[in-house]
Amino acid sequence: MGGLKEERHNSSKKRENLDILILLILPTAYTTIQYYRNLFKWPAFFRFMKISDLSPDKIIEKTAEALKKIPEVHPPEWAKFVKTGAHKERPPVKEDWWYTRSASILRKISKLGPIGTNKLKKKYGGKKNKGYKPEKRYDGSGNITRKILQQLEKAGLVEQTGKGAHKGRILTPKGQSFLDKSSKNGKEKAASKENTSS
Numbered sequence: 001m002g003g004l005k006e007e008r009h010n011s012s013k014k015r016e017n018l019d020i021l022i023l024l025i026l027p028t029a030y031t032t033i034q035y036y037r038n039l040f041k042w043p044a045f046f047r048f049m050k051i052s053d054l055s056p057d058k059i060i061e062k063t064a065e066a067l068k069k070i071p072e073v074h075p076p077e078w079a080k081f082v083k084t085g086a087h088k089e090r091p092p093v094k095e096d097w098w099y100t101r102s103a104s105i106l107r108k109i110s111k112l113g114p115i116g117t118n119k120l121k122k123k124y125g126g127k128k129n130k131g132y133k134p135e136k137r138y139d140g141s142g143n144i145t146r147k148i149l150q151q152l153e154k155a156g157l158v159e160q161t162g163k164g165a166h167k168g169r170i171l172t173p174k175g176q177s178f179l180d181k182s183s184k185n186g187k188e189k190a191a192s193k194e195n196t197s198s
Contacts, residue, residue, distance in 0.1 A: 056107065063103035063182040064096065072155035073102055076147065086138040087128040102148045103182075106157060109169050110179055114161050116168035120145045 067073045075098035083091050084101070094100065101124075108123060109115055124140030149169055152158045157175035160168070171179070 059107055059179070059183055060100060060103045063106060063179060064099040066178065066182050067099045067102050067106075068096070070155050073099065073148075073151045075099075082141070082144070084144060085125060085140040087126040089129075098148075101144065102152065105145065105148050106152060106171070106175065106179060109158055110171050110176065113158075113170035114166050114168035117142055117145050117149065119168070120149075 079098050081091060083089075084097075105120060108120065112119075121139040121142050124145065125138055126140075127135040127137050130136060149158065152175070153160070153169070156172055157178055158169040159172050161170050162168075
């Protein structure tokens with residue numbers, strides 16, 4: 001009997017200790033949850049936002065709009081008639097496709113740089129439909145890629161560099177800031193659309 005009473009006493013003591021521990025932990029946990037809730041509210045979240053937080057399509061769309069304001073980046077006269085690669089059947093339908101491609105190249109440099117014209121050509125290549133013959137893969141236009149890189153370099157958004165055996169373009173601090181701002185603006189507009197729809 002004495003052993004049973006002692007066992008009950010010990011278990012009740014453990015419960016008391018557990019209750020005290022819960023009372024100590026709960027306020028701390030609640031405070032932590034509140035802190036992170038406030039931290040990730042708009043617009044405080046923008047301080048920690050990266051380019052990858054936004055979908056590639058949105059980044060390219062917003063960056064293309066921003067590139068239209070930069071005088072160094074502009075489509076040449078022949079851009080209306082040219083195809084973007086041998087695998088394409090027709091020229092691009094969109095009138096502002098030059099800015100979209102420039103924004104896409106800028107994003108690829110931010111993720112893959114240093115990267116040169118040859119590797120970028122492969123990124124924008126594709127398979128050509130040859131009818132009954134097997135499809136063949138072709139690279140994208142090297143001339144378009146080269147011209148866009150030159151324009152972006154002239155605008156101070158990219159620069160040539162070399163990391164060991166790897167040579168090509170990387171983003172300059174100005175280019176990185178430009179992309180970050182485009183991502184931030186895209187995130188803000190997306191958030192405002194969500195608020196208005198709700």
